Amino acid sequence: MSLDAVLARIDDTLPEAMERLFGLMRIPSxxxxxxxxxxxxxxxxxxxxxxxxLGFDASARKTPGHPMVVGHAGGAGKHLLFYGHYDVQPVDPLSQWKTPPxxxxxxxxxxxKVIRGRGSSDDKGQLMTFIEACRAWKAVHGTLPGKITVFLxxxxxxxxxxxxxxxxxxAGELTAEIALIxxxxxxxxGVPSIAGQLRGMLKDEFTLHGPKIDLHSGHYGGPGLNPLREIAKIVASFHDPETGRVAVEGFYDGVHEVPPALLEQWNxxxxxxxxxxxxxxxTVPHGEQxxxxLEQQWSRPTLEINGLWGGYQGAGSKTVIPAEAHCKITCRLVGDMDPDDLRxxxxxxxxxxxxxDARVTWDSDLEGSPAAVMNTDRPEFAAAKRALSDEWDREAVIVGMGGSIPIAGFFKEILGMDAMLIGFANDDDAIHSPNEKYDVKSFHKGIRSWAxxxxxxxE
Known part of the structure; x- marks a missing residue:
């Protein structure tokens, strides 16, 4: 089937594709x-x-929360599962938006040129690049290439x-040969990227308790244990001050070095x-020496202090030794790190x-997911890399990701599938923030890339 005709169709119908995206973006989901x-x-x-x-057997499936959209189309050929999400972040603070979100x-x-509005990049603009590629294939050839399941x-x-x-x-109807995210x-x-690994996540929170009640710092200052001072010592002990390495015993169990060939691609x-x-x-990086x-961001684990507080927080002064102090932490995980063991x-x-005279209590709402490492030796990665390189006139690269996208791990764990993560957003798209945008170039070339x-x- 002719690819050139599909690409020409995408170019000719870009205004209509953008208007369809606008229709979805107008829904405050x-x-x-x-x-x-x-x-x-x-x-x-x-x-x-x-x-x-477009010929999909599709429906919005009820869940205890918001619906899942599942659609199936095509027949012969490789079975692909495409994943995206249609929900968006809140728009607060609304006063900082330059245009209505x-x-x-x-x-x-x-x-x-950019598309401005909530969901333009995360993730409505992105998911519509795939759907519009399918639309162009269907318009030109009357069918879709291969067998496609869409999961939104x-x-x-x-x-x-x-x-x-x-x-x-x-699981039966969602399992395919490979997932596309x-x-x-x-x-x-302008550098087309395929994510081959993502860091996992561990969240925890603890409270350090001292005296039974807040104490007068004149009556107990000196003999009294101060939870804020003690929690500051503990927080400082998490890292080696010279090297930036996490100083928790066994923290690096399951961490692997980046293979030289992959490191060369990253460079x-x-x-x-x-x-x-x-x-x-x-002015300088502050991570592990x-x-x-890029290695610090993509392939090394971290332990971050996300919140640290206690005592009087209001205006002026209140001379107390607080009864307790609090700390929120998250860890980014790589390789074979086990979140439960690390906790x-x-x-x-x-x-x-x-x-x-101090005791600690921990949050009981446990959250943790391991890193997702894809088998980038699969032929699908090479095929996608060639396709992206052809479209962007620049060699595509296999990259890591510092953030966590749990769905990639779930595809592996629950459905036994590898995933290719391919998106066309830019770091300045202000996702989750006021004035979110998506480059028109990313939308247009994203559609062509998926085609x-x-x-x-x-093939």
């Missing part, structure tokens, strides 16, 4: 806020009907509480370390440093 429950259902129905118009528009910027979630921005049960209950970005503008991504650092006010900024090691580290990938995977 904020999953975390119960006030938008009906809007989430409306977005799911919108997508199901759009897929039906759910009234999408094209805007000229110094770097080219409505709770990604609110913790995905219905996702795992739904995947277990529908669009909820990602390019490592640098060819066009990543601008200076811009990466200075854009947020840094002996590793580049016990961190808790043991804290327990070993508690002074007399090329579908062709390459079904």
């Amino acid at each position: 904020i999953s975390t806020d119960p006030a938008y429950r009906e809007d989430c259902a409306k977005a799911a129905d919108w997508l199901a009907k759009d897929l039906e118009s 759910f009234e999408p528009a094209i805007e000229d910027t110094p770097n080219g 979630e409505g709770e990604e921005e609110s913790g995905s509480p219905s996702l795992i049960p739904f995947m277990h209950e529908n 669009c909820d990602t970005s390019m490592v640098s503008p 060819n991504t066009g990543f601008d370390e200076k811009d990466y650092l200075t854009s947020v006010g840094y 002996g590793y580049s900024t 016990e090691k961190i808790r043991a580290h804290v327990a070993a440093r508690l002074p007399v 090329r990938i579908l062709a390459a995977l079904n």
Whole structure:
């Protein structure tokens, strides 16, 4: 089947594709806020009907939360599962938006035209690049290349509480040869990227308790144990001050070095370390010594202090020794690190440093997921890499990702599938923030890229 005709169709119908995206973006599908429950259902129905118009057997499936959209089409050829999410982040603070968040528009910027509005990049604009590629294939050839299952979630921005049960209950119809995930970005503008690994996540929180009540710092200052001072000591003990390495015993169990061939690819991504650092006010990297900024971000584990508080927080002064102090931590995991095992090691580290008359309690809401490492030796990765390179006139790269996208791990764990993570967002798209945008170039070339990938995977 002719790929050139499909690409020409995409170019000719770009205005119509953008208007369809605008229609989806106008639906305020904020999953975390119960006030938008009906809007989430409306977005799911919108997508199901759009897929039906392309010949998919599609429907919005009810869950205890927001609907999942599932559609099947095609027959012979490689069976691909495409995943995206239609829910979006809240828009607060609304006062910082320059345009209404759910009234999408094209805007000229110094770097080219952008689509402005909530969901433009995360993830409605991204998921529609795939659907529009399917639309062009269907318009030109009357059918789709291969067998395609589309799986669109409505709770990604609110913790995905219905996702795992739904995947277990529908494993038979969701399992394919490989999954395609669009909820990602390019490592640098114009550099097509395929994520081969993502860091996992561990969350925990503890409270250090001292005296029974807040104490007068005149009556007890000196003999009294101060929980804020003690928790500061513990927090400081998490890292080696000279090397930046995490000092928790056994923390690096399961961590592997990056293979030289992959490291060479990373060095060819066009990543601008200076811009990466200075854009947020840094002058040098502050992570683990002996590793580049990209390695620190993609292939090394971390332990971060996300919140530290206690005592009086109001205006003026209140002379107390607080009864307790609090700390929130997260760890990014790589390789074969086990989140449950690591949690016990961190808790043991804290327990070993508690002074007399102090005790600690831990949060009981346990959250943790291992890193996702893909088998990038699979032929699908090479085929997708060639397709992306052809479209962007620049060699595509296999990259890591510093963040966590749990769905990739769930595909592996529950469905036994590898995933390719291919997205066309840029780091300055302001996802989760006011004035979110998606480059028109990313949308247009994203559609063309998926058309090329579908062709390459079904050769």
